[in-house]
Amino acid sequence: xxxxxxxxxxxxxxxxxxxxxxxxxxxxxxxxxxxxxxxxxxxxxxxxxxxxxxxxxxxxxxxxxxxxxxxxxxxxxxxxxxxxxxxxxxxxxxxxxxxxxxxxxxxxxxxx
Amino acid sequence: xxxxxxxxxxxxxxxxxxxxxxxxxxxxxxxxxxxxxxxxxxxxxxxxxxxxxxxxxxxxxxxxxxxxxxxxxxxxxxxxxxxxxxxxxxxxxxxxxxxxxxxxxxxxxxxx
Numbered sequence: 514x515x516x517x518x519x520x521x522x523x524x525x526x527x528x529x530x531x532x533x534x535x536x537x538x539x540x541x542x543x544x545x546x547x548x549x550x551x552x553x554x555x556x557x558x559x560x561x562x563x564x565x566x567x568x569x570x571x572x573x574x575x576x577x578x579x580x581x582x583x584x585x586x587x588x589x590x591x592x593x594x595x596x597x598x599x600x601x602x603x604x605x606x607x608x609x610x611x612x613x614x615x616x617x618x619x620x621x622x623x624x625x
Numbered sequence: 626x627x628x629x630x631x632x633x634x635x636x637x638x639x640x641x642x643x644x645x646x647x648x649x650x651x652x653x654x655x656x657x658x659x660x661x662x663x664x665x666x667x668x669x670x671x672x673x674x675x676x677x678x679x680x681x682x683x684x685x686x687x688x689x690x691x692x693x694x695x696x697x698x699x700x701x702x703x704x705x706x707x708x709x710x711x712x713x714x715x716x717x718x719x720x721x722x723x724x725x726x727x728x729x730x731x732x733x734x735x736x737x
Contacts, residue, residue: 554730555730556627556715556731557668559726602668604725611656611673611675611681611719612670613670613726615667615668615669617667
């Protein structure tokens with residue numbers, strides 16, 4: 514049972530344009546959502562997060578949007594840069610639960 | 626360097642064997658999490674320890690076991706290895722999970 518889904522295994526975006534990565538979840542008990550970025554031969558690194566009491570969180574070029582009614586979140590990267598090429602994982606956590614449930618990841622490639 | 630140290634980085638072993646993966650958490654972090662990433666799969670939660678005690682268990686096989694020692698380092702023991710156990714095994718640590726985990730760079734296990 515995949516509770517966190519990233520339906521796009523890969524995405525290619527021109528440098529300077531906007532990258533939009535999507536994530537859907539099924540568990541209505543999730544109350545905290547995170548995005549991680551992973552380069553080859555490295556562990557995932559935390560990128561940005563959002564609590565279920567918000568619908569948007571911004572950090573520099575990265576913005577995460579949460580639509581609770583649709584159980585959907587997205588990560589926007591503007592403008593996209595070559596260094597953004599990586600695998601992006603969406604993760605979610607339930608209230609009082611420290612365990613993170615991860616999606617399968619989306620490989621983002623930024624085309625110079 | 627994330628501060629979470631995993632050894633070894635690579636491990637090749639034969640079916641039926643037993644291996645031990647080691648993780649040293651970031652200084653001050655009391656929680657250690659183990660995740661498995663198989664080919665084209667997301668990060669699957671295996672087990673969490675907090676200050677030496679098991680706190681949460683995921684889809685961890687009976688052939689696998691883990692422990693956290695008084696110095697807070699953790700070991701994941703995999704026995705009676707099968708070809709399907711070949712994967713990346715990540716350790717992560719956290720102090721309060723407000724910003725998610727800090728991951729190590731992983732151990733790539735290949736069972737031949």
